Amino acid sequence: MTVENEELAYTLVFDPSRSGNSYTVSDFQKALEKGSDEDKVETMKHILVTMLEGNPLPELLMHIIRFVMPSKNKKLKKLLYFYWEIVPKLDEEGKLRHEMILVCNAIQHDLRHPNEYIRGNTLRFLTKLKEAELLEQMVPSVLACLEYRHAYVRKYAILAVLSIYKVSDHLLPDAKDVLNTFLAAETDPICKRNAFVGLSELDREAALIYLEENITAIEALDPLLQAAFVQFIRRDAIHTPTLKAQYIDLLLDLLKSTTSHEVIFETALALTALSSDASVLTVAASKLIDLAVKVFDNNVKLIVLGRIDDINDKNPGSLEELTLEILRVLNAEDMDVRRKALDIAMNLVTSRNVDNVVRLLKTELQNTVYNSEKEKSMEYRQLIIKTIHVIAIRFVEVAANVVSLLLDCIGDLTSSAASGVISFVKEVIEKYAHLREPILKNLIMVLDNVKSAKAYRGALWILGEYAETYQEIQRCWKHIRSSVGEVPILQTELKRISENSEKDEETDEVPQKRTGPIVLSDGTYGSENAFNSEKSSSEDERDLRPPLRRFILNGDFYTGSILASTSIKLVLRLEKTSRDDSILNALKAEALLILVSIIRVGQSSLVEKKIDEDSLERIVTGISILMDDLDPTESDAERKLLETAFLDATKSSFKTQVARSKHKNAKISARNLSKAAEPIDAPVAFRQFAHADTRAAEDDMIEEDLQLALKGNYDSLSANSAMSKLRKVVPLTGFSDAVYAEAYITTHQFNVVLDVLLVNQTRETLKNLHVQFATLGDLKIVDTPSSTNVVPHGFHKVSVTVKVSSADTGVIFGNIIYDAAHGEDAHYVILNDVHVDIMDYIKPGKTDDEHFRTMWNAFEWENKISVKSQLPSLHAYLEELVKGTNMGVLTPAEALGENDCRFLSCNLHAKSSFGEDALANLCIEKDPSSGQVVGHVRIRSKGQGLALSLGDRVALIAKQTGKVQLSRV
CATH class of the missing domain: 1.20.58 (Methane Monooxygenase Hydroxylase; Chain G, domain 1)
Structure with missing residues (x-):
């Protein structure tokens, strides 16, 4: 039996000093023949980069065997093993190339090399080798390395044994016994960990026996081996439900005793995957919270908080008692960490703990007021105010205390924070009628301290309405x-x-009695800035x-x-x-x-x-x-x-707005609850009725997340369908040209790959044919295809990668060059331009009105486009605009009016893959005389390119919708 091979993952090599020059095979051959070891290192880097870009360069194999393989240079030998990874080892018939016999001898020699690092590097290469014919000759040397004195060699030797068995179990039929014997005699923790991982994949029973033998001393084991135990327990418990209760008790004991951050994280995740008991989840989540508080890396904090949020989403209400514990993470200085912690805590707030949460947030707010020298304290203060706002709207019992607290601090707040407080007061005073009189009284008392005109205008509206x-x-x-x-x-x-x-004139007439320096009480000289004294006094006044x-x-x-x-x-x-x-x-x-x-x-x-x-x-x-x-x-x-x-009118409008916001929040809560809700017809699983060897267990959520991160979340069927591919084929030349070319465009996150098919339509061989590409805009050609000869009516395929650095409109253009016969000038074929679609990099965005206004005022570039369309309604134009620009509508659907309305105004937002924000404001109306849709679209962004690109898309929408359609000819 042969274990199914996984898709190879090659080692990537990047040469930071690479120039834009292209090298031919002859250039590489000359450099390998005559260059020194340092020159060969640079040449090998260029060769590896060229091969990873799609050109296999089979002509270089013998030159590398002759001039690179005998070298003893460590850097060159390391690059050589990278080359062995990606070089084609089979010929066109699928048989092993004869040159690989020499390579196999060299690899066997390195497996017996006295330098342990060369041995280890060679063994690591064997884990990526998938040809059974080559591995067959390496087995004795690999088994000999299992007994080498250095642990660096042994840890890779045990992984090589596992890899060889996965490629073909006939090469190492006793691999399970080898792993078991090695694990029993090994003392190095890393080697033991690798051996146990291999044994758990090949022999579950042997791994379980080894785990049972070390259960009593699991707290004293190395953290690497503990983490391997935890992963084995998680996978085995899912597939063997009868042992799940024992495994959970073992993980709880390990979680309480271990001090390794990695083991704590893995154990807590394993417990959340195996159990939905509130007590178990509380223990696991509390350990994760302690981990988030102790670690210094903000990325680790965000990852841990994300896992805590997942626990709460899948088990609503189970972490309620840890609400205050989660708020301990607010000691971090990073705003993203604080925001994430507050979001999680808001989902856990109930009427039982709301008082304690508000008390803690009051303390945090007061700290930001009195400690204004800290960086981002203003932003943090605004975040706390927004959080308190949400709490007070949900729980009436704390609304009065929260309002008085925020109003007392309003004089020390910035303009945006003070405006947020007034907006919060508006909503509270509307929802809770019995609190209106004390809130109004308190608001009038603190209005003299308000420094923000925007906040004061909101307060005047409250006074006039209530x-x-x-x-x-x-x-x-x-x-x-x-x-x-x-x-x-x-x-x-x-x-x-x-x-x-x-008074100033009288002061000028008084003679100055003292013109010398002023001596202070401590013996130092006093100083005064004469330029700013009058100005500061006028400003103070x-x-x-x-x-x-x-x-x-x-x-x-x-x-x-x-x-x-x-x-x-x-x-x-x-x-x-x-x-x-x-x-x-x-x-x-x-x-x-x-x-x-x-x-x-x-x-x-x-x-x-x-x-x-x-x-x-x-x-x-x-x-x-x-x-x-x-x-x-x-x-x-x-x-x-x-x-x-x-x-x-104004009060009823505000009532509608508050009701709409309440309805929106209720829909979000219901949606979140439905994610974790069990269907009413879901079968009940009884652990006592399950067999020990059953495989009908639930899925491993952690493994699913890992596979999702590796493979993505796209529909492979739709992505790989024939129609989907045909839409992305772009003709580059005409059918009457000597060379027909077409490109299949694949868009990745930050680059565009052009798979170009070249067809020789003549009856002659086209010599030194190569394709040259250039770009216009924020695009960069990463690789240049090498020249080749194309036989009559032959096909040739080249691949070109273009790096995209922004969401601006980019153009790729170029030509095909090939030599003419009898010494004539070279022939050129001009290619059609390829326009990079920026819509592949723009996604709809969501933001609140306050953040939208802040960005609108901050962005410098604006593109204003006039709208004139023949569409039947304003909503139809809005749908076409959203479809053509990939922008999200921020204005609620209730505020857009009816389908037959005469006026429409809304805000739109989009975000590019490069983190760029694009804002748009649509103001259109129905012209009563002509029946056309007229108005303007204003687009703002931080950079000019994105605003112009979206403006071109809006203009294209007008052209497409303005076409005259003929009913008959």
Whole structure:
């Protein structure tokens, strides 16, 4: 019996000093004949790279045997064994080449070499050799190496025995006995580990007996052998369910006693694969958490946290008591690790542990506030606020305490973090009506400390929407009046400026009494920067102004327009709650004075930036509404329409948004729960009814993950189907050319492979025919095909690899050159251009609105494309845009309107394989006169190439959808 051979995995050799020059076979032969050992090392590197790119170079075999194999240079000998791996060892008839007899003799000589490293390197080469005829002669030498004095030789010799048996069991029929005898006599831990791994693959019973003999002393064994035991236990327990309970007890004992990080990780994974008992999973997860806390490598932390997350996904609720333990990982400085730990902890929070979790997050938030010198503390603070937000929305019992905590810290937060707090307060105050009064009171108290205009605008919206009682309205208006300061703003500011200038003149007239240096109490000299003293004092004075006044003087008139809407809402609600006309008229008069004052100061030279037209229009509209409200002839219909617009529309819209977010979260939770749910008709497996030799066991999840990582997650049938391949064939020349060429394009993650088929359509032999390729864009030709002769009507195939470094549009062009007969000039055949499709490197992306706005403001390059399409509806154009650009729609489907809507606006996001982000904003409408879809698509990215490439795709969509279709001719 011959064990099925696995696909070979060759050793890759990279030459960092490689130039773009191409070498012929004769060049390699001359370099091997006349060069020194150092020159031969460089030549061998070029030969290996050329062979790994698809050219086998069979003509070099005898030259390498003659001029490289006799050398004693260690580097050259190492490269020589790389060459033996990839050189074709069989002829065209499938028989062993005669030259390999010389190679076999040299390998046998190296297996008896006095240098242990040469022996070990040779034995390692034998593990990659799959030709039984060659291995047959090596068996005696390999068995002799099992008794060599150096462990370096023995550890590779035992692997060579296993590899030879896998190739053909007839070569080593007693391999199991050899492994068993070697394992009993060996003392080196690495050799014992390799021997046990081989024995577990070939003889399960012998491996089980050896495991039983060492169970009592398993804690004292080497970690490498312990890890091998764990892997054997995991595989054997899955295929032998009757031993699973004993194996689990053994793994638990090993997990408690071992100190090796590798053994802890493997043992914990084995326990999670073998058992779904909550107590066992808790022990395994707690060990993984300790491992994530102790190790220093952030990549290891992320891997361990990923495994903990997998345990929770497959067994929901089993790790609830470890929620606080997982948050110990927040001590790490890496943001990805912290984010992953918080995500896992959020899935474990329940009503029983929510108080402790919030208390811990409060401590972390306070540490970030008081320790602002740490790197990324702002980002970490925002992450904690977002996490607390999620907790408070889910658990009403902690919402009030969380809101008060975040509002107390709002003065120390950045603009984005403070805006996040206000957004959180919006959602809490909408969902929990009984908390509105204390939240409003607390919000008004801390608004004077808000430094972010964006956060303050959100707070004004909250005051206008949720201040409904008479006392709340009075409290809100009192704050607004104090936040604006003394009015009119323009006159008071001009008066203050004139007073300050008079004080400066008086100060200049006072003679300076002291001009020498200032001596401090400790005997040192004091210093002062004269250039920044006046500037800093003016800035400090500006910062001391109340919030609304400070924002307006800094040119933020959008806040003034929000103030106008808030004033109207407070006036309309006061009319419903109070019948005192004097108080109502006073409120209207003050509101009018404030709004007019904002317009005056915005049109003056006191501010650096004049008021914009949009803000001016909104403030003027607010003034006109307040003035019309004084008109007694106003009808009830107009009054009802006004109340609907200001009091009902915005609040109902926000209610819809909150409900939509709740529904989305519920769908995500249900989807996650359904992944781990057992089908109702799933069979029940009884361990007592299973036979000892049964193979009808569950799959090994760890092995499945390993195979998924090795082979990928694509559908091989669809990927390898004939139609799929035919679509990727591109003709490079015409049928009338002397050489017909076509290319089959294969796209990998970071490169494009062109398999070019060349056909000689003439009746003459084409000599020195070679294909030359060049690129345009961020593409690079990795290899250059060598020249060859093509017989009449013959075929020749070459492979070209093109490296892709970005998702920009790239073009590959070139020509075919071959020698003419009778000394004439060479003939050229120009190839068609091959355009690299950037859609293979662009995938739909997902991000939240806040991150989208941040990237939109940060990205420099914008490409604006006009839209003009004959498609029947706006949604049809959006579908074509998503299909043609591979971008994901960020705007919820509920906000896109009906299918027959006249206006549509949405945001889109995509991410390339190279980590580049692409953003797009679509604004289109249905032209009522022509019925066409018109508008614009704005694309933004960090680099120019991606924005232009996506713009070309959008323009291509317009061309394809704009074609005229004929019903008949």
